[in-house]
Amino acid sequence: MRILVVEDEPKMRDLLRRALTEExxxxxxxxxxxxxxxxxxxxxFDAMVLDVMLPGLDGFEVCAAIRRRGTWVPVLMLTAKDAVADRVRGLDGGADDYLTKPFSLEELFARLRVLIRRGPFDRPAVLAAGDLRLDPATRTVRRGAEEIPLTGKEYGLLEALMRRPGTVLTRAMLVEHCWDLGTSPGSNVVDAHIKALRAKIDRPYETQAVETVRGAGYRIRPDGGRAATRTP
Structure with missing residues (x-):
């Protein structure tokens, strides 16, 4: 999932970037x-972490501005202010949640998971395609009872696909959700990671959960790929 962090203090911005990247x-x-x-x-973006105290336009004004433009990305506002009036102003301005500094990274991660599930399409707490299950809260992937360890990018690709079962996602869409703006959608980075993902979630189980749609992109089978290996 892709996050935008808006923070003017360089050390805090870098801390949030590194912590979220590690997640x-x-x-x-x-x-x-x-x-x-x-x-x-x-x-x-799947969510925005927005500091209130920004130079020029503050966080309240930024949130109100993107809402007026029709951008409904879930917004988690960060602030040193914990007055009721400030929280009300942020929520009334279009923010989805509010976290007061100082805060724990664990709470930030948990709140972001909740906001991402509230996005513009269905975001169940645990994603499932047949016996393939992905739990965003624990960042675990299982085939039946067996846990499958994935790298961060493999996990990100699988989550993006499993949030839209049966829907074809282009390489550009997958790059947009799983890599930052510095990555070229025309590169073969998606194909390489999809190959590695299949080697972990499909090949050992003789399934084909991740399908290639020639000339379009990739999709996850809603049945988790079990039907692909059945014989009459």
């Missing part, structure tokens, strides 16, 4: 309000 998210950052608004115009 497996693709992370882009902005140091001020106008830059954040511009990024939401050119990229789709």
């Amino acid at each position: 497996g998210y693709a992370v882009d950052t902005a140091a001020d309000g106008p830059q954040a608004i511009a990024l939401t115009d050119v990229a789709a």
Whole structure:
């Protein structure tokens, strides 16, 4: 999943970027309000971590501005202010949740997982395709009772596919959700990671959960691939 972090303080911005990247998210950052608004115009994010105290446009104004433009990315606002009036202003301005500094990274991660599940399409707590299950809260993937260890990018690709079972996702769409803006959608990076993912979730189980749609992209079979190996 792809996160936009909007924070003007360099150390905090870098801390959040590194922590979220280690959790497996693709992370882009902005140091001020106008830059954040511009990024939401050119990229789709699954959630935004938005600091209130920004130079120029503050977080309240940024949130209100992107809502007026029809951008409904879930927004988690960060602030040193914990007054009721400030929380009300943020929520009324279109924010989805509010976290007061200082905060624990574990709570930040948990709140983001909740917000991502509230996105514009169905986001169940545990994703399933046949006996293939992915739990975003614990970041675990299983075939039946067997846990399958994945790298961060493999996990990100599988999550993107499993959130839209049966839907074809182009390579560009997968790059947009799983890599930052510096990655070229025309590269073969997606194909290489899909091959590695199949080697873990399909080949050992003689299934074909991840299908190639020639000339279009990839999709996950809603049945988890079991039907692909059945014989009459």
